[in-house]
Amino acid sequence: MRWEGGRRSGVEDRRGMGGPGMIGGGGIVVVLIALAGYYFFGIDPQAVMSGLESVQGGQQQEASVGNPQDEAGAFVDVIHTSANDTWAEMFQAQGKRYEPSKVVLYDNATGTGCGTGQAAMGPFYCPADNRVYLDLNFWSTLDQQLGAKGDYARAYVIAHEVGHHVQNQLGISDYVEQQSRQVSKSAANALSVKLELQADCYAGVWANRSNTKMNWLEAGDIEEAIGAASAVGDDTLQQASQGRVVPDSFTHGSSADRIKWFRTGFARGNPQDCDTFGV
Ligand SMILES: [Zn+2]
Structure with a gap:
């Protein structure tokens, strides 16, 4: 991918700032342990968010927005900006307002x-603050553990997270979350899969x-993008972590479905x- 020279709108760079434990206050409760078993990108951001929103005391680290000088930071800036620009144009064409997402490293x-x-959650989108959160160590997980190599595998991941922002906009x-409260766990999982596959499709549109x-x-x-979509399919992730596939607990979709919707x-x-x- 020839991404150099693409427009940049800045990232919030918190790298090297230390974790939330270092900012004092103790208002943050970590309830992610319950989600152990899902790794990396396999965690459904919506589910995580709905579980966390109520326990967080609004404490956030802030870092100024700037253009990172390092290549990895610059790459995220260019792809994230491009995704927002693409969606802003499409919204505008339909007379809709688009508020761009922000991205935090x-x-x-x-x-x-x-x-x-938490870095172990993999990249995620937080609808409460409209931010995409990325720990760049995930790129080596993607490359080495999940076998999805190349810059466009990474671009797909960023575009998928911006896809969640578009769904939020x-x-x-919101609709899916509401519906999910009224149905069985497996039906709620099915809805979550549809949300994830749509974010994959949106990444393809971008x-x-x-x-x-x-x-x-x-x-x-x-x-490369298809390799990443396949690598983060729930069946592939489950097989890697549990050695078997349990379709009812899928929240992101199978590898085949993810590839299909990106395509x-x-x-x-x-x-x-x-x-x-x-459909
Ligand atoms: Zn997702």
Whole structure:
């Protein structure tokens, strides 16, 4: 991917600032232990958030927004900015207002509007503060443990998280959360899968539209994104962590479904084709 030179809008860089324990106050309760068993990207951000929102005392670390000088930070800045620019254009074309997401780089742990963000959770989006949280050590997990290599595998992950922000802006996440409260656990999981697959499809829409504008895709890039979508499928993650697949507890979708929806978004470049709920 030829991403250098892409527009940058800045990231909130908390790297090297230490975890939330260092800022005192003790208002943060960590309830993530209950979620052990899901690793990395396999944690459903919505579920985490709804569980955490009530326990967090609003304590957040702040860092100024700037343009990181290092390559890894610059990459996140360019991709995140491109994703927001792409969605802003689509919203505008429909006469809708789009509030861009923000992105936070951190290491180990950090305070968020949704509770303490832990690196072990993998990248996630917090709807309460409209931020995407990334610990860049996840990139080596993605590459070495999950076997998804390349810069476009990373770009897909960022675009997927911005996809959750778009769902938040459109009220889709709220709708799903409401519905989920009224149904059985397995039905709620099914809804969560649809939300995740839609975020994959949205990542594909971004891949299509940003390339039309920037012409930055290189041979093998789309395969890298597909490799990442496959690597973070629940069946693959479950098999790696438990040695078996338990479809009822899927919250992100199988590898095949994730690939299918990313491809659909990429082929058509139209979010109308991302109705994972209707099909
Ligand atoms: Zn997700």
